[in-house]
Amino acid sequence: MAAPQHNVEEFAMLPDNGSAFIPLLDGAAEPDARSAAPRVQRALAAMCFSDGMLMRHLHDAELGEALITPALDVVRRRPDMDLAQPFRDFAAYERQRYVSTTFEVYEVAHNATARKLSRDVDGLPAESLDGIVDAPTVWEAIKHVNADGQAVGRITIVQEPSPLILAALHLTMSPHFDMSELLGHLLSEVPNRGRTHAFMHRAYERGQSGAYQPPPLDDDDEPAAAVAPAVSAPLPSSSPFDYLRQRSFFFVFKYYTVVGEGLDPPPWQRFDKRSVNERPGHHIDIAECSSILALSLGGEPTKLLRMRSRLERAREGFLFDTFGPWHLLGIQSFPDDQHTVRGDDFQHKSFCNGPYAFLDLLVSEYRDAGKRNQILHDRITKLITPPTEFMFDPRLRDKLLFEDKHFTYIRRYFWAYNTLAVINTSIKAMVDAYVETFTDDFWAGAHPLLWPHPAPASPGGLAYRDTMALLRRELDKVVAQLGLILECNERTRKEIENLRDQLFSGSSIKESRRVIDQGDNIRILTMISMIFLPLTFVTSVFGITTFTIPPSDWRFALTMVLVCVPFMLVVFLCQTRAFTFLRRKTVAALTALVVLATRYRRRGDQGPDPVRSDNRSTVLRPLPHGRKRLVAATEGRAEGRAEGRVRRWSWRRLWDTRATAGDDVVLAKV
Incomplete structure (x- = not known):
């Protein structure tokens, strides 16, 4: 207003x-102004x-x-x-x-x-x-x-x-x-x-x-x-x-x-x-x-x-x-x-x-x-x-x-x-x-x-x-x-x-579980629909030109098998869990085949036993003092490798009952 x-x-x-403004106070009348x-x-x-x-x-x-x-x-x-x-x-x-x-x-x-x-x-x-x-x-x-x-x-x-x-x-x-x-x-x-x-x-x-x-x-x-009261200058x-x-x-x-x-x-x-x-x-x-x-x-x-x-x-x-x-x-x-x-x-x-x-x-x-x-x-x-x-x-x-x-x-x-x-x-x-x-x-x-x-x-x-x-x-x-x-x-x-x-x-945990359950239900419904989808396709194709299919018509059955089986296999393989399982099993089978082939090849490369096939006496020549230490060191390393290899593959080579001594291995290498 x-x-x-x-x-x-x-x-x-x-x-x-x-x-x-403030009256003056007499000191005698007011001894304490506070x-x-x-x-x-x-x-x-x-x-x-x-x-x-x-x-x-x-x-x-x-x-x-x-x-x-x-x-x-x-x-x-x-x-x-x-x-x-x-x-x-x-x-x-x-x-x-x-x-x-x-x-x-x-x-x-x-x-x-x-x-x-x-x-x-x-x-x-x-x-x-x-x-x-x-x-x-x-x-x-x-x-x-x-x-x-x-x-x-x-x-x-x-x-x-x-x-x-x-x-x-x-x-x-x-x-x-x-x-x-x-x-x-x-x-x-x-x-x-x-x-x-x-x-x-x-x-x-x-x-x-x-x-x-x-x-x-x-x-x-x-x-x-x-x-009105007067106002003093300079105001x-x-x-x-x-x-x-x-x-x-x-x-x-x-x-x-x-x-x-x-x-x-x-x-x-x-x-x-x-x-x-x-x-x-x-x-x-x-x-x-x-x-x-x-x-x-x-x-x-x-x-x-x-x-x-x-x-x-x-x-x-x-x-x-x-x-x-x-x-x-x-x-x-x-x-x-x-x-x-x-x-x-x-x-x-x-x-x-x-x-x-x-x-x-x-x-x-x-x-x-x-x-x-x-x-x-x-x-x-x-x-x-x-x-x-x-x-x-x-x-x-x-x-x-x-x-x-x-x-x-x-x-x-x-x-x-x-x-x-x-x-x-x-x-x-x-x-x-x-x-x-x-x-x-x-x-x-x-x-x-x-x-x-x-x-x-x-x-x-x-x-x-x-x-x-x-x-x-x-x-x-x-x-x-x-x-x-x-x-x-x-x-x-x-x-x-x-x-x-x-x-x-x-609430998030509850909703997550609900989503997982819904996903499983949808997967089941999808699998069921995948069964009827190829059937519907085959029947619709045959129904375009043929009104009646006699029981003796083998074309319908053959077409049904050739279409439905590959389609279902593809659908099965495209599933995440099924494809992962199948891949894991396939890799395991291929690995087993490779291992068996490797074992067979190593067994063939080993040849006859050198101790039994070679009966000739071997005369060792004296070696210089320095070479003796080198040969001894080489023999020790060879023994270690041989023993480790025997321990590693002994459970696989059950048919080999003969043990090869360390000296024989060294002599064979020499």
């Missing part, structure tokens, strides 16, 4: 109290909005791209809208459609205590009998700001808002925030890529920085005076509503939660749109949730900043008083029942300034995020964990080990594995937003852009640092819990990987 055009006569602004941190001293500007302003805003405001979906009903009713109609009567159409809305409004006084604005006290309408918090009830609580003039800060928290409540917030908070920007982040994932992000360093922010323009005046309204003159983006800071949270029983997410959030009957029994209903926590510092800029760049012109920035009047806005859209319930102890807290209140509510946001992510982790872990009965039930083990025809378990593991990855990404974004934004310089009050303390080393600055240290410990604790949930999610993903691998192994 575009910034509303208002008239100054329909709201009132109270003048500032004129007090100093005992109490500095507080906000200037009051909020009092404002009051009317039903006519809201009706004109609904009728004339331009809708942004992100607001088209939630405000579609409002756009359709614009032609028939009566601007003089009370807002309560106009908003009756959406009363029964949004029944989960809750809200809280607190005003913080000069003593840093929060006072809750109740619906049945302080002139606000009592809660309805059916317990539904509708848009008119929220409107009555937020249209008056600092009516008694004693508030220095205001906290507005709305949970599960309806489109009309968003429009009312857009109107009443436009003097302090760029509401089109905030609602764009809340309702869309385009500006923030669907992840948690911190928009805190905005001193040099560009974009909408124009002054707040009051709406047109009703005929029955009376003008009210507005006093430019401005109204309290200038520089909306430079004076505002906000966190946008984007993560996921389990939808509560009986609750429906708003149409602008992502969720499973299938009906209950179409969802499986183990389905986990997850929806996207989002929230905005924004702080606006009032008053005039306290410091002018300049940032020079080599490629661009120098950019101007503005710092605002850390201890100035402030507005804190929280809009939460969570379709569950996990909201933080603030009791009376919240009103007993001491909110020294707007940043302290912002960080206190930021602790609640991170705590709620941890709670929702823990519930989501438990549900997913329960989904993928096998029941303990599988140790005793073999049928349940087979069911977990082998996939069914509906792919139940692989679908479940795939969804859980990738869902945890998306959840981990959102958790990492939340942790990074905190770690990268709130550095050590910030907690010391010395950050150059984010809520710096005017004198960090002074006693008041040291007391302020000690006060913020308490919040830092709480924030570190809740962020560390998110880190533990992240580790648990990673361990669960490892378990899912193991379960998926086991399921894949079991």
Whole structure:
């Protein structure tokens, strides 16, 4: 929506109290300055909005791209809208459609205590009998700001808002925030890529920085005076509503939660749109949730900043008083029942300034995020964990080990594995937003852009640092819990990987056996068909020219044998197992024939026994001394070879009963 055009006569602004930024403390009156941190001293500007302003805003405001979906009903009713109609009567159409809305409004006084604005006290309408918090009830609580003039800060928290409540917030908070920007982040994932992000360093922010323009005046309204505080040089003159983006800071949270029983997410959030009957029994209903926590510092800029760049012109920035009047806005859209319930102890807290209140509510946001992510982790872990009965039930083990025809378990593991990855990404974004934004310089009050303390080393600055240290410990604790949930999610993903691998192994083995059985069946069918294929061929050929075949016709029988037998032999040989078996046997037979032929040839080449056929005496001639050693060595080698050959073939030569001595062999060779 575009910034509303208002008239100054329909709201009132109270003048500032004129007090100093931090009052000077007398040493005798305050011996220990660290005992109490500095507080906000200037009051909020009092404002009051009317039903006519809201009706004109609904009728004339331009809708942004992100607001088209939630405000579609409002756009359709614009032609028939009566601007003089009370807002309560106009908003009756959406009363029964949004029944989960809750809200809280607190005003913080000069003593840093929060006072809750109740619906049945302080002139606000009592809660309805059916317990539904509708848009008119929220409107009555937020249209008056600092009516008694004693508030220095205001906290507005709305949970599960309806489109009309968003429009009312857009109107009443436009003097302090760029509401089109905030609602764009809340309702869309385009500006923030669907992840948690911190928009805190905005001193040099560009974009909408124009002054707040009051709406047109009703005929029955009376003008009210507005006093604007003076601005000291050299800062430019401005109204309290200038520089909306430079004076505002906000966190946008984007993560996921389990939808509560009986609750429906708003149409602008992502969720499973299938009906209950179409969802499986183990389905986990997850929806996207989002929230905005924004702080606006009032008053005039306290410091002018300049940032020079080599490629661009120098950019101007503005710092605002850390201890100035402030507005804190929280809009939460969570379709569950996990909201933080603030009791009376919240009103007993001491909110020294707007940043302290912002960080206190930021602790609640991170705590709620941890709670929702823990519930989501438990549900997913329960989904993928096998029941303990599988140790005793073999049928349940087979069911977990082998996939069914509906792919139940692989679908479940795939969804859980990738869902945890998306959840981990959102958790990492939340942790990074905190770690990268709130550095050590910030907690010391010395950050150059984010809520710096005017004198960090002074006693008041040291007391302020000690006060913020308490919040830092709480924030570190809740962020560390998110880190533990992240580790648990990673361990669960490892378990899912193991379960998926086991399921894949079991199913693969089962499918392999089934394929082998099918192959055997196909082979049998093929063999049977090979018997009838040649028969069919022969009968078809004979049937072309011959209508009747007499029993004495030998041609048919001969042709049948000559065609079928070779064909079946070829088919038999082409089979893998049969061909391998036949080849192995053929090679073995050929090898046996070769061995027998070799033995027969060696037996024929051996000839008659040299001892029996040669009876002539041989006279050995004396040999030289050197040749004796050579002959002896040769004889030894010959004996070894002869003995080895005899041992190797002795079992084959059973018919040779005579043993040849070593000396005879040597003599024969000589």
